[in-house]
Amino acid sequence: MGVVTVIAKRLDAIVGPGVMLLYPLYASIRAIETPSMVDDQQWLTYWIIYSLITIFELSCWKILAWLPFWPYMKLLFCMWLVLPIFNGAAYIYEKYIRKYIRLGGFGSSVSNYTEDQRKILQMISSDARKYVAEYIDKHGWSAFERIIKAAEKEAKKP
Numbered sequence: 001m002g003v004v005t006v007i008a009k010r011l012d013a014i015v016g017p018g019v020m021l022l023y024p025l026y027a028s029i030r031a032i033e034t035p036s037m038v039d040d041q042q043w044l045t046y047w048i049i050y051s052l053i054t055i056f057e058l059s060c061w062k063i064l065a066w067l068p069f070w071p072y073m074k075l076l077f078c079m080w081l082v083l084p085i086f087n088g089a090a091y092i093y094e095k096y097i098r099k100y101i102r103l104g105g106f107g108s109s110v111s112n113y114t115e116d117q118r119k120i121l122q123m124i125s126s127d128a129r130k131y132v133a134e135y136i137d138k139h140g141w142s143a144f145e146r147i148i149k150a151a152e153k154e155a156k157k158p
Helices: 002-009 011-033 038-059 070-082 088-100 115-122 126-139 141-156
Strands: none
Touching: 011 038, 011 070, 038 070, 038 088, 070 088, 126 141
């Protein structure tokens, strides 16, 4: 029974490095090798949030030392961020971070576009987004919509 008690008390130290570091490192390397931007977003956001948690811990270590449940809260939160069934990091990015990002680089303003237009621009890669935003600024949103409709027609052809 003593071994089970020790494992239960130090679960964060046993499972934590695998959940918070090893699996995210492996998944980040896999994400780099895929052409999809979705997994890149998940893992870049995870590392940003994990870094913020670490800075918080380093800054407030005297207070956190008095909270015996802190390591378990951190472990549960990181599991929510990491596990593919939750994709918590991507959720935080979508709900809280993305609205502060300016589309098209530093010179462009998000306020120029409607909510639907912003959603369309956010679905494409950041490199393509830059060129699309420049095209829209130069030719107007209606010209871009015509391109989208032409591409949809082309995709439907057998």
